[in-house]
Amino acid sequence: MTANLIGKLRRGRAKVEYMKKDKKRVAQNPGYRIVSMENPLSPAAEAFRRLKVSLDFLGVDEKLQVMQVCSAVQGEGKTTVLLNLGAIYAEDGKKVLFIDLDLRRPRLHRAFKIENKLGIADYLAGYAKAEEIVKHVSANIDLINCGIKAPYPTSVLGSQQLKNLVEDMRGRYDIILIDCPPVLTVTDACITSRLTDGTIFVVSASTTEKAAAKEAVSVFRQNNIRILGCVMTEVSCGLRGSFYYNNTLKYYNANYGDGGTAGN
Amino acid sequence: MTDIHAHILPDADDGSSSLESSLAMLEREVAFGITDVVLTPHYHPRRGYAKTAAELKELFAAFAEEVAARGIPAGLSLGQEICYGEREDVVGMLDRGELLTMNGTNKVLLEFSVSRPPDDISEIAYKFSLHGYKVILAHAEIYPWLDLKTIASMKAEGCFVQINGGSLLRGSAGAAKRRAKALLKDALVDWVASDIHSFRPCDWGKVREKLRKYPADFFGKIG
Numbered sequence: 001m002t003a004n005l006i007g008k009l010r011r012g013r014a015k016v017e018y019m020k021k022d023k024k025r026v027a028q029n030p031g032y033r034i035v036s037m038e039n040p041l042s043p044a045a046e047a048f049r050r051l052k053v054s055l056d057f058l059g060v061d062e063k064l065q066v067m068q069v070c071s072a073v074q075g076e077g078k079t080t081v082l083l084n085l086g087a088i089y090a091e092d093g094k095k096v097l098f099i100d101l102d103l104r105r106p107r108l109h110r111a112f113k114i115e116n117k118l119g120i121a122d123y124l125a126g127y128a129k130a131e132e133i134v135k136h137v138s139a140n141i142d143l144i145n146c147g148i149k150a151p152y153p154t155s156v157l158g159s160q161q162l163k164n165l166v167e168d169m170r171g172r173y174d175i176i177l178i179d180c181p182p183v184l185t186v187t188d189a190c191i192t193s194r195l196t197d198g199t200i201f202v203v204s205a206s207t208t209e210k211a212a213a214k215e216a217v218s219v220f221r222q223n224n225i226r227i228l229g230c231v232m233t234e235v236s237c238g239l240r241g242s243f244y245y246n247n248t249l250k251y252y253n254a255n256y257g258d259g260g261t262a263g264n
Numbered sequence: 265m266t267d268i269h270a271h272i273l274p275d276a277d278d279g280s281s282s283l284e285s286s287l288a289m290l291e292r293e294v295a296f297g298i299t300d301v302v303l304t305p306h307y308h309p310r311r312g313y314a315k316t317a318a319e320l321k322e323l324f325a326a327f328a329e330e331v332a333a334r335g336i337p338a339g340l341s342l343g344q345e346i347c348y349g350e351r352e353d354v355v356g357m358l359d360r361g362e363l364l365t366m367n368g369t370n371k372v373l374l375e376f377s378v379s380r381p382p383d384d385i386s387e388i389a390y391k392f393s394l395h396g397y398k399v400i401l402a403h404a405e406i407y408p409w410l411d412l413k414t415i416a417s418m419k420a421e422g423c424f425v426q427i428n429g430g431s432l433l434r435g436s437a438g439a440a441k442r443r444a445k446a447l448l449k450d451a452l453v454d455w456v457a458s459d460i461h462s463f464r465p466c467d468w469g470k471v472r473e474k475l476r477k478y479p480a481d482f483f484g485k486i487g
Contacts, residue, residue: 115391116384149383
């Protein structure tokens with residue numbers, strides 16, 4: 001049970017920690033950063049570009065147009081990977097659509113500082129039209145946010161109407177990236193995978209437990225879900241001390257970067 | 265010392281029904297060493313407290329005048345304790361000036377239904393921040409559905425936490441007291457306030473005694 005490693009991303013997310021005796025209570029600020037847009041010359045953006053190239057090679061024989069990003073548990077970097085990958089595609093001149101199918105804990109709209117109004121759930125419930133829910137958020141990037149809280153997410157996600165919508169969008173966009181809930185918590189990701197050409201599996205190098213990652217992969221296999229590959233996030237840089245890596249960064253900053261301001 | 269949550273303003277809500285009782289409440293606060301009070305009448309339409317901002321400002325001006333005339337040394341400012349409901353466009357009402365923020369700042373004192381959590385609790389801080397507001401969770405310890413983890417993550421998103429001094433004292437509901445202590449222990453509390461009503465006085469002496477072992481300042485000015 002393996003998945004190819006197609007991307008590796010360094011750690012760099014702000015965390016707020018509250019100490020309680022010896023127990024650490026960690027709360028994350030879900031403000032997402034799209035480094036590929038903020039700082040296209042940074043090594044971080046370069047890492048996402050490498051991921052995109054890996055995906056391009058995976059899709060040599062067949063078209064990988066609709067992909068979902070999924071992980072074992074919450075907080076591993078699904079949304080960050082999805083947003084940055086999308087930004088890289090958009091930079092390439094592709095028309096990108098993000099769809100937030102994490103109906104239980106929608107977060108995608110936050111990256112673009114918009115309110116979670118009139119989204120996919122509203123459309124599926126018949127409260128909104130297809131044209132209303134697509135929001136243009138950035139150059140080449142459109143977004144369908146989640147919208148109202150759906151009481152039965154699984155049945156909504158399995159609906160024919162959603163399938164039709166995604167099929168319809170295939171004609172209008174080059175790349176469609178779908179955000180979904182973690183696979184070990186709920187079954188939503190298995191259902192949404194039916195809409196996609198493949199799943200990108202995100203594993204955090206510092207927080208995901210080995211058993212959880214293995215279990216997630218076996219869930220994917222059981223459900224016949226195609227894993228395109230695995231992206232390692234929050235890779236802490238033990239590499240930083242190494243001669244080779246240090247020099248890579250120096251070389252990068254001197255020749256390609258923006259003068260070293262984009263250290264991360 | 266600032267008390268940021270007090271229902272002292274007369275005739276505005278269930279806090280105080282007469283000017284006399286309001287003045288008595290304020291004098292009692294001052295006797296305990298409170299120097300500034302933010303008057304925060306309810307906005308709670310389901311319970312019938314839905315005075316408009318203009319009405320509240322009028323009441324406030326009259327009350328402040330009376331306080332000044334009697335020479336009570338308390339700095340008064342006006343805010344509102346807003347009951348959040350998903351069906352109402354609270355943020356829009358704030359934008360239109362129909363509801364009041366705390367002392368004209370961007371901070372909003374927000375309360376919820378005790379029995380039923382809002383659907384979008386994790387979205388609240390974000391929703392308000394989009395319009396430039398910061399949320400102060402009023403008496404964060406009294407909600408059975410609001411656990412420490414949620415509060416910590418809301419704080420990480422920019423919320424502030426206020427707890428009631430009374431919850432720390434004997435006679436308060438056990439669970440609320442437990443949660444209040446846990447919040448203090450985890451250093452999640454920004455303000456301790458009285459939430460004073462005429463029927464719910466606050467013994468600041470005892471509260472301060474209880475707070476002595478925590479290093480933070482819980483009575484900062486709103487600003």
